[in-house]
Amino acid sequence: MPAFTIALKDLRLLLRDPRSAVILLLMPLVLILVLGLSLGDAFGRKADDQLQISVVVEDAGLPAKVVAREPIREKPAGAILGSASYAAPMSRLHPPTKRWVDVMLDDLKDTGNIKIEIIPSRAEAEQLVKRGKRSAVIVFEPEFSEKIDRCSFVGAEFRPDPISPLDRYGVVTDRIGVTVIENPYQPLGGSVVKQVTQVSLMRVIVPWMIGGAFDLIGKPLFMAKMEKFIPGFSFLPADMRASVGLGIRKGIAAFFGNYDFTALTWYGLTKDAPPDVKTGNAAEFAPPPTGLGRGAKKYQILVPSYTVTFAFFLVLTVGWLFVAERRHGTMVRLRAAPITRGQILLGKLLPCFAVSALQGFALLLFGKLIFGMSFGAEPWLIVPVVLSTSFAAVGLAMFVAGLARTETQVAVYGTLLVLVLAGLSGSMMPRELMPEWMRSISYITPHAWALDAYEQLLHPDSPAVDTATVATSCGVLSAFGLGFSILAWWWMELE
Secondary structure, three states: OHHHHHHHHHHHHHHHOHHHHHHHHHHHHHHHHHHHHHHOOOOOOOHHHHOEEEEEEOOOOOOHHHHOOOOOOOOOOOOOOOOOOOOOOOOOOOOOOOOHHHHHHHHHHHHOOOEEEEEOOHHHHHHHHHOOOOOEEEEEOOOHHHHHHHEOOOOOOOOOOOEOOEEOOEEOHHHHOEEEEEOOOOHHHHHHHHHHHHHHHHHHHHHHHHHHHHHHOOOHHHHHHHOOOOOOHHHOOHHHHHHHHHHHHHHHHHHOOOOOOOOOOHHHHOOOOOOOOOHHHEEEOOOOOOOOOOOOOHHHHHHHHHHHHHHOOHHHHHHHHHHHHHHHOHHHHHHHOOOOHHHHHHHHHHHHHHHHHHHHHHHHHHHHHHHOOOOOOOHHHHHHHHHHHHHHHHHHHHHHHHHOOOHHHHHHHHHHHHHHHHHHHOOOOOHHHOOHHHHHHHHHOHHHHHHHHHHHHOOOOOOOOOHHHHHHHHHHHHHHHHHHHHHHHHHOOOO
């Protein structure tokens, strides 16, 4: 059949031209590699995945003497408040049965819905920050629980060795055993981490301090303090003073009726329902991949995006092929032979389609082998997507080849068209970063439909594939290819 003879001849020309190999295979691989190394590990993450708090947990928990607290002792007769002869009692408040750092991390991941990354050691955290992998890491030091337990609004006369952790900026982390390792070259990211941590620390510490202070109201130490401010209070019988203390406690609780000062948690303080437990928001640190960044999420975006983009660079190759045919006069000879116009176009289309499909499969395979990208739950569906994308690209290439008459025109028309379509479609950047109206416009390009299909197929965490979306995308791509081919048949001048 004449069409296959022409196709075989053009296929030899395409494979023999070193420019084709550079454009179709080497160039996209190099570009994907360079972009992957330049963009870093944050590229390709969803927005809710990017806000994470990296922590190092060194907290040793509460000392045994704090966990097994002695009951409050009454003030002996004649003892002076705060003197060496009378040590201030502990509060009757019970500390949590787990470390305070666990309370803190629960607040972050449950209340704030923050991703928690637990780094195994301070040394590794320092290296991550130094290399720019993390903007800041929060270190909870061994004495964190012990210092949180000592945080108090009251002085040493009521609590032994109390810590006042608050100032005008919030929580003074140095006072409670929290160290922030920061990267000075990423101040914005570090500020976000510190502010999120500050909010959570306030939610954890302030209810504990309020509860500790409120628990003292009405107690003998508190009532002894009142003797200095209420004339004649010391002459009241002990049982009446106890009743007055209890009344003060109940009165304060009733006055601040919207709050529960004994709750010790933020949601309890505000009389609200506790947050849902989100166990999936905390994970151990996973060492970053070595070498070229195998398995990184960014390549799940870069590889299909530039596979689609470079499929349409076939416009340049096909255009140069047609220009060479006209310059050498072989196109005129073909028209003089007993071959129809459709057979000539089919003979030109088939080898270009084969090269385009080979390019698509090769780039995806290289993405799997070199960059460790996932092929998703239904890898066999990649085949129709690659073939329909190649058909659309070849159809467009044939149409542009019919318009261009010289190598310069091929370079100008082809490059401009390829870059504009890639920019409109979202091939050059994640489509989720584009405004809504731009995403709607992108569907005038075949690229956008191909990217939709690849997004469904190559998602590493998706348990199932939306086959309807993939089928629709393949159908639209085939329609693009058919439409461009008809325009090429109608427009192309073979003489």
